[in-house]
Amino acid sequence: MNRETVPEPALPMVVPAGGLPERVTIYEVGARDGLQNESGTVPVGVKVEFLDRLAAAGLRVLEATSFVHPRWVPQLADATELLAALHRADGVDYPVLVPNERGLDRALHAGVAHVAIFASATETFARRNLNRSLDEQFAMFEPVVRRAVEEGLRVRGYVSMCFGDPWEGAVAPAQVAAASRRLVEMGCEQISLGDTIGVGTPGHVDAVLDACATDGTGVDRLAVHFHDTYGQALSNTLAALRRGVTTVDASAGGLGGCPYAESATGNLATEDLVWMLDGLGIEHGVHLPTLVDTSVWMAQMLGRPSPSRVVRALADPA
Template identity: 65%
Template sequence: MTARADTLGLPARHPGTGLPAAVTVYEVGARDGLQAEKRIVPTTAKVTLIQDLLAAGLPVVEATSFVSPRWVPQLADAAEVLAGLGPDLSRHPVLVPNRTGLRRALDAGARGVAVFVSATEAFARSNLNRSLEQALDAAVEVAAEARSHGLRVRGYVSMCFGDPWEGPVAPARVAAVSRALVDAGCEQVSLGDTIGVGTAGQVRAVVDAHGAAGVGPGDLALHFHDTYGQALANVYAGLQAGVTCFDSSVAGLGGCPFAGSATGNLATEDLLWMLAGLGIETGVDLMGVVRAGVVMADLLARPLSRVAAALLG
C-alpha cells in the first residue's frame, strides 16, 4: 500500500444540509457481485472475502444465493460458504429464489433471506419464467414460510427504473410491488436499477411514489448499477429523499447475468468515499474494504474501483 493511501485515507468532510447523519451500507459483492463472474471463485476465497468485509465494519455482508447451480454455477457452493462462516450467520443473509432454495438455506443454517421479484412483466417472464403476478405470489409465499421459521426477510425488486424490453417503468407500478412485499412481512425492500438507467430526479419520483403507497423511505434500500455513471448522483438523491440504506459491491463487482445490458454495481469504496465527504457515518473502514477488493479484483483479473485505484495509485 502506498504512502498516498496512508496520507489521504478519507476525503475532507463537508456535511450536507438535510441529509441523514448515518446510513447502512449493505454489501452484496459476495452474492450479486460474483454471480455474474464466469471465472469460478474458490469457496475459501469467498469466505475470506466475506470475513474481510465484516472485519472492515460492514454491518451486513450478503453471503450467497441458493439458486439452482444450473443457472448460476458460481454459487453452487452456497451451503459450503455458510459453513465456512461459522455458527453466527445473523449478518449474512442469502437470496432464495423459491421454496426449494429456502429449504436449502434453512438446512444450511441461514438466519436471514431475501426474495426476488421484478417490477416489469417482461423481466419476470424472462428471468423467472412466470408472469409478474405469479412471481409476486411465489415471493409472498416464500416470505411467509421464512418468517414462520423465525428468519428475517428482505425483498428485492428489479427493473425499478427502466427495463430493456419495456422501457421506462412507472413509479407507482414499482410502489405497488413493494407494498405487496411489505405486506408479506419483508422488513425492507431494495429497489434495483438493474440496467443502470435511472437518474436523480427519477429516484425522487420513485421514493415519493412509495410514500404515497404507505412505504416510507425507512422501509427502502436503493441498489444502483453504474452503467451510465449515475450511481453516486442517484445515491445523493436517495439521501435527500430520506433513504438510509444503500446496496453496494466491493470493487464494483457484478452485473446481472439475466440482463445483458447491466454492468457493474456501485462500488462500495466509491460509496464510502462520498458518504465520508458528506460527514455521514457508516462505521466502515474504507481502507479495509479497499484491501479486500484488491484481493478479489486480482483473482478475477478485474480493474479496481475508481476510489481504490486513486488511493493506491
C-alpha cells in the same frame, strides 16, 4: 497468503450537508451479486476470505450467497459449502438470496437468519428471470415469505427494473410502488429498489420514492440498489439520502451486475460510496483503507483491475 496493504489515504475533507441522515447502513452485495456474474467459478476458500476481509473492514451486512438453482447461477452452486465454511463474525449479518421454498429449506438447514427474495417490477423480466408472470411471481414468493417469517427469519424483498427495462423501456413509478407494496404486505421488512440497467437519474429517484410513499411504503422501509452503467449511481444515491433513505446496497470494488440483463454493468462500488459518505460526515462504520486492500486483493484473484475509481486512486496514488 500474503496480504497486500494500501497506505492510509488522505481522506476527503468533511463538509456536512443539510437534510441528510446521520448514519447509513451499507448492504454489501459483493460476495453474491458481485461474484454471480463471473465467467468462471471462484473457489470457496477465496469467497470465505473475501467475506472475512469485508467483515474486518467494518461492514456489518454481507449478503453471502444465493440458493438459486445451480443451472441458473452456476457461480453460486457452492452455497451450502460456503455457509458451512463461513467464519461468522460477531455483529455481522449474512443474508442469502432464496428463490423459492426449496431454497428456503436449504437456507434454514444452513442456519441462516436473514433471507432475501428477488422480484421484478416488469412483466418481461419476471418471465425471463423467474419464468413467471408479474402476478405469478408474487404467488410463488408468498409461501416463501410466510414460512420464513414464521421461522423467525428477517426477509428482504428486491424489486428489479425499477427505473427502466431493456425490453419494455420506461417503467412507471406507480408500477414500482405497487410491486413494493405487495412485498411489504407479504411480510418483507425491507424493500430494495433496483436500477438494474443503471438508467435512473436523481429526479427519477424522487419520482419513484414519491410513488412508493403515496402507495403506503415509506422511506423507512426502503433501500436503494444502483448500477453505474451511465455513471449515475452516486448521484442517485445522494438523491435517495436526501429523501431519508438510510440503507444503500453496494459492491466492494464495483463487482457485479445482472446475469439476465446484458446492458447491466457493475454495481455501485462500496469504496466510492464510502468516500462520498466520509466527505459528507455520514457515519457508516467502514475503514476505507482495509476495504480498498480487500478489493485490490479480490481484483488479483479475479485477474483484472477493480472498476472502482476510489480503489484505483488509492491503490495507485501516483
